[in-house]
Amino acid sequence: MTKSRIAAGAALLAVAGLASAGEFSVTPAVVSDYDFRGATQTDEDPAFQLGASYNFDSGFYVGAWGSTLKFPDPSDDVEVDLFAGYAGDTGLFGYDVGVNWYTYPGWSDLNTVELYAGISKDWLSAKLWYSPDYASTDEDGFYLEANAVYPIKAVEGLSLLAHVGRSFGDASGSFVKTLDYSVGVGYSIANFDFAVKYIDTNKSSLDADRVWASVSTTLPWGK
Structure with missing residues (x-):
């Protein structure tokens, strides 16, 4: 087992340790590739992903999420994200604010902190x-x-899925100033969720157009 996988497991176990008081869930998933804002993080190869979160009754939550990677540096084979935030509902719309720390145990230069704020209403959301x-x-x-x-x-x-996103700012790189979008369908049956969608971006250099699929489940079942 590599050090990066040990780090991923430790982060998820740390969140799991909170399960003694509150609502705790774990979501494993298998995806046809790890899609990040339109760009594959696994060279369009499959990825295994695992998330764990703990939700307080007050609306605060903490969690960890990890995925296998396929970057040019073979030592960077996993991403581990840690997050915390607060979610609530005004009666007119839902809201969610928080912070996400992206970490790459094999390539720490890529570590990034992002703040986020989102709103949602019925089947629509923006962040x-x-x-x-x-x-x-x-x-x-x-x-x-x-x-x-x-x-x-x-x-x-059965649900119809649609997404559009736009990156902007002063930073440079392949992800910046990119428009990504996807359309697809999702289907939930028993305790499993399936999704298939078409993904693309406005940058031909990313060679992003592809069909993406996933299967996931959230534990514990029966809630």
Whole structure:
């Protein structure tokens, strides 16, 4: 087992240790590739992902999320994200604010902190992300996204999925000033969630157009 995988496991176990008081959940997933804002992080190869979160009754939450990677540096084979935030509902719309720390145990130069704020209403949501030091560039980076999960009433568990996102700011790099989008379908049955969607961006250099698929479940079942 590599040091990076040990770090990923330790982070997830740290969150799991909070399960003694409150609502705790774990979500494993297998995806056809790790998609990040339109760009593959696994050279379009499959990835295993695991998230764990703890939600306080007050609305605060903490968690960790990890994924396998396939970067040019073979020592960087995993990403571990730590996050914390607060979510609530005004009665008119839901809101969510927090911080996400992206860490790469095999390539720490990429470590990035992002702040986020989002709103949601029924099947629509929007979120703004901001990093004062995007990917260690010492430059600002922003990402604004809108998402739709529209339930098809005629077929229980079936939803139409749509996403559009735009990165902007002073930071440079392949992810900055990029428009990404996707459309697809999701289906939930028993304790499992399936999704298939088409992904692309406005940058031909990313060669991003592809069909993406996932299967996931959230534990414990029965809640």
